[in-house]
Amino acid sequence: MDLEKRKNETRGGVLIGNSHIGLFLAKKAAGAKSAPLLSESFIFSGPEDVGKVTAALRFAETLLCETGGGEPCGSCHSCKKFSRGAEKGSSEGADFHSDLHFIGRQEGKKNISIEQIRELIRKLSLSSFLNSYKIGIIKEAENLSEEAANALLKTLEEPRPGVIIILTVSDPDRLPKTILSRAQILQFRPVKADIIYDYLAGRGASRSEAKNFSRLSGGRPALAFKFFEDKEYLEKYLRAARAFLEPEPLETDPIGSIGKGGQEGADAALEVIEIWRKAARDLVLIHLGNGDLVQNEILDKELERAKDGWTPARLLGLMEDLDKASLYIKGNVQPRLVLERIALNL
Ligand SMILES: [Zn+2]
Numbered sequence: 213m214d215l216e217k218r219k220n221e222t223r224g225g226v227l228i229g230n231s232h233i234g235l236f237l238a239k240k241a242a243g244a245k246s247a248p249l250l251s252e253s254f255i256f257s258g259p260e261d262v263g264k265v266t267a268a269l270r271f272a273e274t275l276l277c278e279t280g281g282g283e284p285c286g287s288c289h290s291c292k293k294f295s296r297g298a299e300k301g302s303s304e305g306a307d308f309h310s311d312l313h314f315i316g317r318q319e320g321k322k323n324i325s326i327e328q329i330r331e332l333i334r335k336l337s338l339s340s341f342l343n344s345y346k347i348g349i350i351k352e353a354e355n356l357s358e359e360a361a362n363a364l365l366k367t368l369e370e371p372r373p374g375v376i377i378i379l380t381v382s383d384p385d386r387l388p389k390t391i392l393s394r395a396q397i398l399q400f401r402p403v404k405a406d407i408i409y410d411y412l413a414g415r416g417a418s419r420s421e422a423k424n425f426s427r428l429s430g431g432r433p434a435l436a437f438k439f440f441e442d443k444e445y446l447e448k449y450l451r452a453a454r455a456f457l458e459p460e461p462l463e464t465d466p467i468g469s470i471g472k473g474g475q476e477g478a479d480a481a482l483e484v485i486e487i488w489r490k491a492a493r494d495l496v497l498i499h500l501g502n503g504d505l506v507q508n509e510i511l512d513k514e515l516e517r518a519k520d521g522w523t524p525a526r527l528l529g530l531m532e533d534l535d536k537a538s539l540y541i542k543g544n545v546q547p548r549l550v551l552e553r554i555a556l557n558l
Pocket residue numbers: 276277278279280284285286287288289290291
């Protein structure tokens with residue numbers, strides 16, 4: 213899957229923004245060289261695409277490095293495995309390092325299953341090749357099924373020495389409190405647009421690309437990079453945003469994936485709702501005279517044309533409806549019906 217590939221390109225990369233977390237983890241890893249960590253669990257909490265997985269992989273790379281202190285040396289056996297892993301762009305950590313295991317929701321599945329957690333626990337309990345740490349990363353852990361969360365909790369309650377578990381999560385309230393209370397929570401925040409601008413410029417983006425995508429990403433560096441690198445993804449985004457901003461009747465499946473149904477359809481619907489919410493928020497900002505704060509600056513002409521068709525009150529009402537819509541979809545209501553209902557009420 214495209215998006216997955218993009219995210220993984222940052223593997224072994226450096227965290228953009230959230231320097232308080234980068235520093236904390238570097239110190240932790242440096243300290244671990246003289247006084248090894250016994251067993252710790254972390255929750256990396258924050259919006260999607262803000263760098264949680266990048267930070268988790270960087271921390272893992274630093275802990276597993278055979279010579280480094282607060283950062284990976286880049287040349288030992290372990291570090292070389294990481295750089296080869298980054299080249300391959302594989303989505304399974306275990307593919308490139310025997311002491312790192314990476315799991316997330318499998319494609320088309322609603323949850324992270326208990327089987328996946330059992331397999332992870334089994335791998336973490338094997339002794340390490342190099343007598344180093346065993347590290348498990350669970351991506352978007354709010355998707356753990358109830359049984360999976362319970363199985364994980366047992367492991368957290370009876371930790372094995374040298375086992376480090378990192379959960380990334382965008383909605384910590386969806387994790388059982390028992391898990392939250394067993395882990396150290398690090399809170400990631402959206403990154404300032406000028407930091408993302410510099411990052412994109414450093415990766416070869418033109419000025420206007422760096423400006424548009426840093427704004428469009430809403431503080432999420434990995435998303436900004438995705439817009440820059442993946443033209444198809446950008447087109448899809450723009451198509452969905454225009455469906456909302458154009459005066460025609462609202463096209464309820466602008467990216468053509470919602471009709472596929474199942475988890476894929478639900479994920480696509482949530483994505484479209486998020487895009488519409490962003491566009492509605494921008495229209496509110498323009499009405500309030502804060503046009504300089506809009507995220508969809510790349511669509512400034514469309515926003516300008518659309519603005520008179522809406523009053524701020526109607527936009528705020530719509531934003532509430534969109535919030536409800538995403539809750540319905542998460543609660544298994546047919547995405548197509550939910551979006552048609554929105555279209556009818558416009
Ligand atoms: Zn190294």
